[in-house]
Amino acid sequence: MALFIAKRLGAAVLLVIGTILVAFLLTAVLPGDAATARLGERAAADPEIVAAMREQLGLDKPLYEQFFIYVSGVTRGDLGDSVQTARPVMTDLQLFGPASAELALAATLIAVIIGGGLGIVAALRANGHLDNVLRALSLGGVSIPIFWFALIATAIFSTRLGWFPSSGRLNAGVVPPPRVTGFYTIDSLIAGNFPLFLQAVQHLILPAIVLSAAMVGLLMRFTRASVLDVLGQEYIRAAEAKGLSGRRVVFGHVLRGALVPVITVVGTAFASLLAGTVLVEQIFAWPGIGSYAYRAASTLDLSAIVGVTIFVALIYIFVNLVTDILYGVIDPRIRRA
Amino acid sequence: MKRSVKLVGAAALIAASALIVSACSAPAQNESESAAVESLVIDKSFDLVTADPARMYETTGGIVLHAVYDSLLTFADGNADKPLPSVASEWSVNDDATEYTFTIRDGITFSDGTPLTSADVVFSLNRVKNIQGNGSFLMAGLTVEAPDESTVVVTSEEPNTAVPAIMTSPTLGIVNSAVVKKNGGTDAADAADADTAEEFLNQTSAGSGPYTIESFDTTTETVLVANPEYWGDAPVYDRVVLRNATAEAQLMDVQSGTAHVALDLGSDQIAGLGSDVVVSTSQSPTIFFVFLNANPAVSEITSSPDFREAVKYGLDFDGILELAGEGAERAYGIVPSSYLGALGPDGAVERDVDRATEAASRIGGDLTVDLEYASDFSSNGLSMGPFAERIAAQLAEVGITVNLKPGPIATTLESYRAGSEQMGLWLWNPDYPDSADYLAFGPGEVVGLRAGWEAGAAPELEAVMAEVSTETDAAAREALYKQFQKLHNEEGVIIPLFQPAASVVAASAVGEVKYDPVFSLDIAAIGR
Numbered sequence: 001m002a003l004f005i006a007k008r009l010g011a012a013v014l015l016v017i018g019t020i021l022v023a024f025l026l027t028a029v030l031p032g033d034a035a036t037a038r039l040g041e042r043a044a045a046d047p048e049i050v051a052a053m054r055e056q057l058g059l060d061k062p063l064y065e066q067f068f069i070y071v072s073g074v075t076r077g078d079l080g081d082s083v084q085t086a087r088p089v090m091t092d093l094q095l096f097g098p099a100s101a102e103l104a105l106a107a108t109l110i111a112v113i114i115g116g117g118l119g120i121v122a123a124l125r126a127n128g129h130l131d132n133v134l135r136a137l138s139l140g141g142v143s144i145p146i147f148w149f150a151l152i153a154t155a156i157f158s159t160r161l162g163w164f165p166s167s168g169r170l171n172a173g174v175v176p177p178p179r180v181t182g183f184y185t186i187d188s189l190i191a192g193n194f195p196l197f198l199q200a201v202q203h204l205i206l207p208a209i210v211l212s213a214a215m216v217g218l219l220m221r222f223t224r225a226s227v228l229d230v231l232g233q234e235y236i237r238a239a240e241a242k243g244l245s246g247r248r249v250v251f252g253h254v255l256r257g258a259l260v261p262v263i264t265v266v267g268t269a270f271a272s273l274l275a276g277t278v279l280v281e282q283i284f285a286w287p288g289i290g291s292y293a294y295r296a297a298s299t300l301d302l303s304a305i306v307g308v309t310i311f312v313a314l315i316y317i318f319v320n321l322v323t324d325i326l327y328g329v330i331d332p333r334i335r336r337a
Numbered sequence: 338m339k340r341s342v343k344l345v346g347a348a349a350l351i352a353a354s355a356l357i358v359s360a361c362s363a364p365a366q367n368e369s370e371s372a373a374v375e376s377l378v379i380d381k382s383f384d385l386v387t388a389d390p391a392r393m394y395e396t397t398g399g400i401v402l403h404a405v406y407d408s409l410l411t412f413a414d415g416n417a418d419k420p421l422p423s424v425a426s427e428w429s430v431n432d433d434a435t436e437y438t439f440t441i442r443d444g445i446t447f448s449d450g451t452p453l454t455s456a457d458v459v460f461s462l463n464r465v466k467n468i469q470g471n472g473s474f475l476m477a478g479l480t481v482e483a484p485d486e487s488t489v490v491v492t493s494e495e496p497n498t499a500v501p502a503i504m505t506s507p508t509l510g511i512v513n514s515a516v517v518k519k520n521g522g523t524d525a526a527d528a529a530d531a532d533t534a535e536e537f538l539n540q541t542s543a544g545s546g547p548y549t550i551e552s553f554d555t556t557t558e559t560v561l562v563a564n565p566e567y568w569g570d571a572p573v574y575d576r577v578v579l580r581n582a583t584a585e586a587q588l589m590d591v592q593s594g595t596a597h598v599a600l601d602l603g604s605d606q607i608a609g610l611g612s613d614v615v616v617s618t619s620q621s622p623t624i625f626f627v628f629l630n631a632n633p634a635v636s637e638i639t640s641s642p643d644f645r646e647a648v649k650y651g652l653d654f655d656g657i658l659e660l661a662g663e664g665a666e667r668a669y670g671i672v673p674s675s676y677l678g679a680l681g682p683d684g685a686v687e688r689d690v691d692r693a694t695e696a697a698s699r700i701g702g703d704l705t706v707d708l709e710y711a712s713d714f715s716s717n718g719l720s721m722g723p724f725a726e727r728i729a730a731q732l733a734e735v736g737i738t739v740n741l742k743p744g745p746i747a748t749t750l751e752s753y754r755a756g757s758e759q760m761g762l763w764l765w766n767p768d769y770p771d772s773a774d775y776l777a778f779g780p781g782e783v784v785g786l787r788a789g790w791e792a793g794a795a796p797e798l799e800a801v802m803a804e805v806s807t808e809t810d811a812a813a814r815e816a817l818y819k820q821f822q823k824l825h826n827e828e829g830v831i832i833p834l835f836q837p838a839a840s841v842v843a844a845s846a847v848g849e850v851k852y853d854p855v856f857s858l859d860i861a862a863i864g865r
Contacts, residue, residue, distance in 0.1 A: 032748040040394050042474035042768060044754055045783045052469040052529045085555050086387055086539060096556075151585065159592045166589035172378040172596070173560055173578035285582045287557045295556070298713060300747045 008324055012317045016310065020074060023309035024067050027302045034300040035059055038083055057083070057302070070306070079310070080303030084295050089307035092292060097311065098182025099169060100281070100288030104273040105183075106208035111215035112266060115141075118216075119223025120250070126228055134220060141217025150210045150283040157206055164206040167285035170199055207284040211277060215269045222265045226258040233257065260327060267323035271316045377574040377847065377863065380596040383581040385555040389538040390510040391464045394471035396766070396857050399507045401559055401579060404860040406510025406544035409439050409458065409489070410501055412855045413862070415619065417675060417770040420501040424453065424511055424545070425489070434496040434809045439489045439504075445568045447513040448542065448549045455483035460514035462491075463524035468532055472508035475769070479503075496807040498814065502771035505855065513543040547572045547861040557581055561860065573864030584718060591842055598850050599842045600858060603718020604662030607840055614842050615849045618664040621717055621839035622673040622854050625661075625764045627652075627708075627728060628831045632789025636759040638706055640789070643699045644737075645829035649686055651693035651735035652728065657834055660723050664838025670822030671833045675854060676772045677811070678818025686826065693735040705738040709752060710762040712743035717837035724834070725762050756789050763787075770855050772818045776802050778831050779821075790830050798824040 035053040036044045043049045054060045058069065073080060079089035115138075122134040158166040169184050170176060177187040177196055184200035230236060231254060239249050278290035289308060296304035385397040390406050393399070410420040410428070422428075425439035445453040459481050466476035478494040491500060503509070512522075522534030542550040547569065548561035558580040563572055582590060582599075588606050590596035591614060607616055629639040629648055638644050654667050670680035697704055708729060710721040722743060729739035739760070743749075752758050765784065768774050777783040779802045781792025792799065801824060805817035825831070839852040853859045 032745075032751045036754060037747050037750060038471075040471045040768075041754075041765075041777075041783055043394070043471045045786075046469075046474060049469045049471075049473060084386065086535060154589050159589055162593060165595055166593050167582055167586045167595070168557070168580070172558060172580050173376045173576065282583055283585060285557075285580070285586045287581075291556065298745065298747060 005321075005325065008321050012321060015317055016313060019310055019313040020071065020306070021067075023306045024070060027305055028063055028066075030300065030302075032300050034083075034302050037300040074310075079307040082296070082301055082304040082307075084299050084301045084304065089303050092304065093289070093307060093311050094182065096287060096289045096292045099286060100274055100277050100290060102183040102185065102204065103207055103211060103277060103280070103286060103288060104270055106204050107211035107215060107273055108266065108270045110208055110212040111219050111269070114212070115216040115219030116223050116262065119220040120227055120255075122220065122224040123227035123231065124250070126224075131224075135224075138217040138220040138224075141213045141215075141220070143217075144213055146210065146214065147279050147283065149213055150207070150280055153206055153210050154283070165203050166206075169203050169286065170196070171203075174199065207280050207286055210284075211273060211280050215273065218269060219262070219265060223258065223262050226261050227254055230254050230257040263326055264323060267319045267326075271319040274312075274315050375574070376576040376578060377598065378578045378580060378590075378596045379598040379600065379858070379860070380580050380582040380587040380590050381600045382583055382587075383555065385559065385581070387535060387539060387555075388542065388550060388553045388559075389535040390508055390512060390544075391461070391468045391472070391532075392470040392535055393508055397579070399856055400858045400860065401550075401553075401561070402507040402510055402544075403546070403856045404548040404561055404577070405542045405546045405550060406507060406512065407445070407453075407546050408506060408509050408511065409504040411505050412770065412853075413859070415851050415853050417622075417854045420505050423505075424458065425504075428501065430500075430809075432809070433807075434498045434500070435493045437491045437493075437500050437504075439491070441487045441489065442568075443487075445545050446566050447516075447545045448564045448566050449513065449516065450566055451513055451515065453511060453513075453545050454486045455489045456486070457511050457514045458489045459483045460517070460524045461511045462509060464512075464517075464522065464528055464532065465509055467524060467526055467528035469529040472506065475503050475506055475508060496809060497773075498809055499769060499771040499773040502769045506769055507856065510544060510546070512538075513545075516543045548577065551576075570865075572861040574860075577860055579860075584715075591844065594844065597844045597847045598858075598863070601718060602840060602842050604664065604838065604840070606718065607842060610842065613845050615845055615847075616840055616842050617849050617851050618838050618840045619852045620664070620666060620674060620854070621837050621852070622675060622767050622770070623716055623764050623837055623839075624668050624671060624673060625719075625724065625762070625834045625837065626668070626671070626831055627760060627762050627834060628758075628784075628788035629829070630756070630759050630761075630789040631794060631830045632756065632791070635757055635789050636706060638700065638704060639759050641700055642829075643696045644704070647693045647696035647700070647704075647735055647737060648732060649693075649829045649832060650689040650696065651732050651737065652832065652834075653688045653731050654686075654834065656731060657724060657727055660727055661719060661835050661837050664840070666836050668833035668836050669826075670819075671778045671825055671831065672772045672775045672818055672822055673767065673836055676767075676770065676775075678772050678815045678822070680819060680822050680826075684823070690735055697736040703738075704736060705740060706759045707740045707742045708760040708762060709742040709744065709749055709758045711746035711749045714746045716764055716766075717839055719837055721762050728762070753787055756787050758787075761787070772814070773806065775818075776806060776821075778825065784831065788830050795824070795828055798828065 035050060035057055038053055058066055077090055082089050082092050085092050118134050122131045125131045154166050157163045176184060177191045177193055180187045180190050185197055188196040188200055236249065236254060277288055278294050281288045281290040293308040296308060381397055383397050384395040386395055387393050387398065390402050393402055407424045409423060409425040411423040413421055424442060424445060426442040428437055428439045430437050441455050447453060462476060462481045466473055480492045482490050484490060493500060517534050520534050520537035523532050525531060539553050547564055547567045549564045551560040551562045553559045558578050561577045563575045584601045587596065587599040587601055591599040629645055630636050631640050633640040658665055658667050666674060669682060669685045672679045708725055710725050712722060725741050729741055732739050753761055753763060779785050780790040780794040780799055801817055801821045805814055805821060808814045808817055841850045841852050843850040848864065850863050
């Protein structure tokens with residue numbers, strides 16, 4: 001198992017280096033001038049001010065020197081400074097990353113419970129009326145445009161019913177809990193502030209439900225297919241023939257066999273959620289990586305662009321690593337292979 | 338197996354119910370609204386970058402820092418006609434507008450209780466000049482000295498009647514020089530490299546304004562609290578939260594009551610609001626314009642006087658205006674309607690399809706041009722796309738084919754500033770509330786060069802520009818600005834289209850909140 005993990009980690013390091021190189025080179029060929037993009041009309045017309053800005057951003061140096069400086073910084077944990085926040089990019093990632101992670105985790109949890117649960121129900125009721133309804137719902141989940149769903153959900157549950165807030169992680173002006181994990185739900189519980197925890201949950205629910213819609217549909221279909229596949233196995237028939245209860249057959253035998261492909265989907269979908277929350281974060285004013293990345297791209301904030309690219313790459317690498325390890329835990333045959 | 342189905346289904350149902358119960362058990366937003374009015378929540382789509390006034394030159398930054406820092410002069414009540422005393426209790430100017438003497442008001446203290454003196458003014462203005470930031474151009478050609486603790490003298494190399502208007506800018510807000518120096522600030526000539534006070538000022542304000550900064554974040558929200566040391570009338574709201582939200586989120590927030598003021602709603606969004614909000618609509622000084630590149634190297638078509646005539650008479654300005662929504666006004670000249678010398682409808686160009694078609698036919702050949710504009714940028718709730726489409730449709734009727742070339746602003750800005758766009762659709766927000774700012778639209782000037790309009794291309798127009806820039810008599814200036822715009826319109830290189838409306842939506846509990854044409858929003862004036 002240790003060798004298995006070591007090999008995966010080695011490959012991950014190579015992937016990160018490659019990502020940095022590609023991301024850096026791509027920003028170098030981006031159309032637009034990152035220096036003048038920061039300047040107003042009058043300032044951009046002043047050569048001295050433009051030169052000062054280029055020097056401040058390090059753009060006055062040759063590309064290879066810029067790359068070397070950047071990589072040297074990365075090895076020290078310095079991803080440069082963001083011009084949109086006037087903070088180190090690393091600080092921004094530490095601030096915005098947990099916000100997106102909290103949202104993505106909540107969405108994944110919802111998707112696993114609802115999508116996974118309904119997928120199992122659909123498989124156990126295969127080809128019946130309930131299965132047909134659930135399959136139609138799952139198709140709706142993966143098809144629904146997320147921005148439309150977000151706006152409708154906000155209009156109904158926030159504006160009309162007032163059940164959930166329409167934006168932000170907390171009410172306006174409320175001081176966040178002391179930072180431990182960056183997850184407002186967890187940090188407020190750690191701080192013993194239960195009303196703040198409830199407020200954080202209240203803000204989290206609607207965007208998490210919206211974000212989970214596609215994943216619910218996807219998981220439902222995958223779980224259904226995976227469970228059906230396992231249900232057809234002879235060892236399941238043998239278990240039933242032995243007189244084991246239905247619950248024991250499903251939870252003791254079927255799920256274990258069906259979990260492997262489902263975990264793959266959950267892992268990949270979670271990584272996609274974490275990296276692709278831009279629309280939801282914009283609509284719900286959720287200060288996460290998605291919003292940060294969008295602003296970075298809009299303002300040619302090069303350090304932030306490369307920093308986010310590295311961050312997203314690391315997420316995918318980490319999630320794939322964890323998924324691979326979980327395979328080995330769930331199915332010993334995989335780690336022996 | 339059936340029991341398994343029921344168990345799984347029950348588990349899913351319990352989980353869903355737990356979520357709903359937890360949500361409903363938390364206090365609903367509207368129940369806390371009456372308490373939250375003490376903490377005023379203002380939604381704005383942020384372009385916030387810094388809380389350092391010397392480095393600030395954005396709309397949102399101006400809103401924040403106008404509340405935190407006082408400038409020598411100011412405007413009030415949405416009136417941009419004449420600067421009013423602020424830090425300076427009075428001022429005088431010499432005959433040729435090259436020297437302004439400001440008397441510092443007695444009794445002003447910074448938020449830490451330190452008295453504000455002329456040395457702080459000199460430090461603040463020189464810091465802006467030498468830091469070489471976005472707002473440094475405001476001090477171009479100006480030097481500042483303090484002959485004594487209560488007097489500041491601003492000297493201009495050339496006659497400059499715009500100095501009082503310039504001195505109202507939040508970028509020229511007066512900072513506590515001792516505190517800023519202590520935290521890495523400098524006004525020396527090398528301030529661009531040597532000044533390191535931004536990080537401090539992003540956490541702690543050092544001003545004398547009605548508010549201080551409690552917390553500052555360029556991406557989520559910035560919180561201001563009333564300054565107990567403020568020398569003027571205390572603001573109504575002790576605590577103000579300026580929150581980053583898109584226009585769509587602002588609409589939801591103001592409808593649900595989670596925001597008390599929304600600054601970026603367009604006329605279509607406002608039309609759907611109920612009676613529990615107060616809408617205040619006024620004229621924005623922003624000018625939307627289209628230009629035709631005058632550089633033959635960029636386009637032989639757009640640089641042709643016949644083409645300019647074809648476009649000028651081919652555009653249906655009312656048809657463009659209707660897209661701008663209620664409250665928008667046609668721009669008859671490049672100077673906004675509320676500024677000295679603004680043109681009115683007399684003598685305005687009206688659409689003449691026959692004349693435009695004939696002008697186009699004189700050019701001959703294939704009249705196909707590219708119209709570039711920013712596809713991801715909006716102002717006052719208006720995005721460029723619909724206007725570009727309308728312009729293309731109108732010019733098609735007179736024989737001109739316009740290819741629309743939208744692009745992200747980060748890339749289109751570069752081609753615009755490089756002067757390489759054949760046609761461009763852009764807008765201009767005033768740098769300071771004075772007509773002199775709009776000389777930038779002349780040949781050889783900032784915007785003129787974007788349109789490929791080099792110095793010397795319009796001698797008569799440039800002569801008027803030179804004359805008005807040194808004229809100090811108000812009546813003469815007004816006449817000269819009108820003449821400038823008439824000649825400018827005749828050239829037809831840059832065609833002003835309209836001024837949008839600026840609307841502020843406020844909860845009825847807050848009352849009317851007016852748009853400020855200079856600062857966008859005067860937070861301290863809300864509720865008065």
